[in-house]
Amino acid sequence: MDNSFDVIIVGSSFSGSFFLHRYLPKADANARILVLERGTSHSHKWQIEHKRLSSTPPNSSFVNRTPEQKYWELMIGLGGASNAWWAATLRLLPNDFKMKTQYGVGVDWPVSYEDLEPYYTEAETIMLVSGAHDGAPYPRSQPYPQPEHRFNEVDKLLKAAYPDLYFQQPNARARIDTKNRRHCCGIGVCGLCPTDSKFTILNEMSELYDDPRVTLLLEAEALHIDIEGGRATGVRYLQQGREQVAKANLVVLGANTIFNPHLLLRSGVQHPLLGKRLGEQTSMSVKLYLDGVNNFQGSTSITGSGYMLYDGPHRSEYSGCLVEAWNVPDLRLEKGRWQQKAYMKFIFEDLPSEENYVTINAENPRLPETVHQGTSDYAKRGIAHFRQVVSQILSPLPIERMEIKGPSHSEGHILGTTVMGNDAATSIVDKHLIHHQIRNLMVLGGSVFPTYSPTNPTLTMTALTLWAVDHL
Ligand SMILES: Cc1cc2nc3c(=O)[nH]c(=O)nc-3n(C[C@H](O)[C@H](O)[C@H](O)COP(=O)(O)OP(=O)(O)OC[C@H]3O[C@@H](n4cnc5c(N)ncnc54)[C@H](O)[C@@H]3O)c2cc1C
Numbered sequence: 415m416d417n418s419f420d421v422i423i424v425g426s427s428f429s430g431s432f433f434l435h436r437y438l439p440k441a442d443a444n445a446r447i448l449v450l451e452r453g454t455s456h457s458h459k460w461q462i463e464h465k466r467l468s469s470t471p472p473n474s475s476f477v478n479r480t481p482e483q484k485y486w487e488l489m490i491g492l493g494g495a496s497n498a499w500w501a502a503t504l505r506l507l508p509n510d511f512k513m514k515t516q517y518g519v520g521v522d523w524p525v526s527y528e529d530l531e532p533y534y535t536e537a538e539t540i541m542l543v544s545g546a547h548d549g550a551p552y553p554r555s556q557p558y559p560q561p562e563h564r565f566n567e568v569d570k571l572l573k574a575a576y577p578d579l580y581f582q583q584p585n586a587r588a589r590i591d592t593k594n595r596r597h598c599c600g601i602g603v604c605g606l607c608p609t610d611s612k613f614t615i616l617n618e619m620s621e622l623y624d625d626p627r628v629t630l631l632l633e634a635e636a637l638h639i640d641i642e643g644g645r646a647t648g649v650r651y652l653q654q655g656r657e658q659v660a661k662a663n664l665v666v667l668g669a670n671t672i673f674n675p676h677l678l679l680r681s682g683v684q685h686p687l688l689g690k691r692l693g694e695q696t697s698m699s700v701k702l703y704l705d706g707v708n709n710f711q712g713s714t715s716i717t718g719s720g721y722m723l724y725d726g727p728h729r730s731e732y733s734g735c736l737v738e739a740w741n742v743p744d745l746r747l748e749k750g751r752w753q754q755k756a757y758m759k760f761i762f763e764d765l766p767s768e769e770n771y772v773t774i775n776a777e778n779p780r781l782p783e784t785v786h787q788g789t790s791d792y793a794k795r796g797i798a799h800f801r802q803v804v805s806q807i808l809s810p811l812p813i814e815r816m817e818i819k820g821p822s823h824s825e826g827h828i829l830g831t832t833v834m835g836n837d838a839a840t841s842i843v844d845k846h847l848i849h850h851q852i853r854n855l856m857v858l859g860g861s862v863f864p865t866y867s868p869t870n871p872t873l874t875m876t877a878l879t880l881w882a883v884d885h886l
Pocket residue numbers: 424425426427428429430450451452453487488489490491492493494495496498499500501502503605634635636637668669670671673825826827828858859860870871872873875
């Protein structure tokens with residue numbers, strides 16, 4: 415095989431595939447693009463038949479040094495964690511981009527909400543996001559491509575009490591049939607979606623890999639980025655037990671927050687912040703036993719997003735919190751009252767810390783190792799405040815009894831480690847996601863997030879990817 419390419423992309427999930435989606439229409443007819451994916455391809459049919467998403471156990475790919483504090487959920491295989499995700503596609507709030515300026519904590523992003531707004535719209539169009547046309551907690555230039563999901567009775571009571579703070583959750587679990595997907599069946603098992611309704615790379619973007627300009631190598635693990643004279647010249651990878659080298663003019667890392675910094679560290683890239691600021695949100699779960707209100711009439715697994723505790727001056731002192739209202743049937747045993755229950759998650763942002771990081775495992779340098787010191791005092795104060803006000807916040811509901819559990823040890827999001835910023839001394843990539851020193855090396859995904867707001871991150875990652883390709 416001719417091993418010279420215009421672009422090498424590492425990873426085939428949101429980051430790699432959204433890059434391809436935006437790049438291919440701009441690339442010339444003879445362009446050569448190599449995608450290295452360390453996992454294999456498992457169709458949705460295979461996943462259903464085998465009752466699992468991938469044949470590669472995720473924990474075989476990294477070492478978690480502090481599992482008592484955090485565990486990290488990821489997926490190895492074509493389409494990565496798009497196979498596993500729950501497809502919640504909220505945007506960040508404008509203030510999430512300027513935490514330092516607004517609230518004196520964390521750092522500001524080098525991009526603003528206004529910069530990303532058109533790219534959010536485009537990413538929502540690609541994923542055919544469902545959401546309400548008549549209200550959102552952030553400014554929107556266009557309606558959602560799909561109508562909103564149906565609220566349940568609990569959502570309706572909360573919407574009536576908080577008309578400007580409670581909304582249908584925007585998500586990529588189809589409300590109505592699309593060309594490639596059935597509408598959401600609403601039974602609440604979204605990890606392995608039984609009807610292939612949620613957006614995945616496999617069901618909506620796999621045609622990218624049929625483009626004659628694209629060479630997709632499966633079970634090809636990127637090991638090292640070759641760097642000469644301050645430029646990336648190619649990528650060394652392992653396939654079928656053989657180490658090989660591919661050359662390229664541009665190298666794009668979309669291997670996620672754990673593997674991106676590991677690859678850079680293994681390639682000799684140095685920076686005091688490289689691998690640092692690993693983190694994500696934490697959550698508390700609330701089970702409600704209701705008096706006289708039947709629940710679970712919604713049309714999807716998570717129906718409501720509440721911003722009652724999210725933004726405001728309190729974020730100077732303690733974390734903002736997003737309320738997620740679930741519609742996954744979990745029935746009561748009492749006769750006649752089996753639907754009188756509700757489940758909610760209260761999701762807290764956390765502050766980036768250099769004590770949380772990815773490094774190279776000493777025993778097996780091919781493995782990244784994660785270290786996390788646990789939830790910060792900032793988030794703990796947010797949780798303490800939540801305990802004080804949760805009854806009041808949920809008082810529009812007829813609550814007989816409430817059970818609170820948490821904090822969680824994983825939200826399924828992995829952020830930080832190659833953070834973006836304007837200053838090369840305090841960030842790894844610039845605002846267009848290009849490495850500050852190695853100007854033909856792009857890093858995509860949650861690893862570039864400078865802060866972790868309460869919001870699910872993937873829509874923002876995809877919007878940033880589209881933005882970055884436009885600025886190449
Ligand atoms: C259970 C679960 C539920 C989630 N739900 C939501 C949600 O509702 N909303 C939301 O916003 N986010 C959600 N997420 C998070 C979301 O899935 C991730 O943010 C997103 O998948 C990150 O995309 P990515 O392309 O950067 O990386 P990934 O999806 O992690 O993909 C990385 C890819 O790179 C490949 N790779 C890694 N290393 C190498 C290497 N060395 N060589 C070659 N290939 C490599 C991997 O095999 C994989 O295919 C969820 C995650 C999980 C696990």
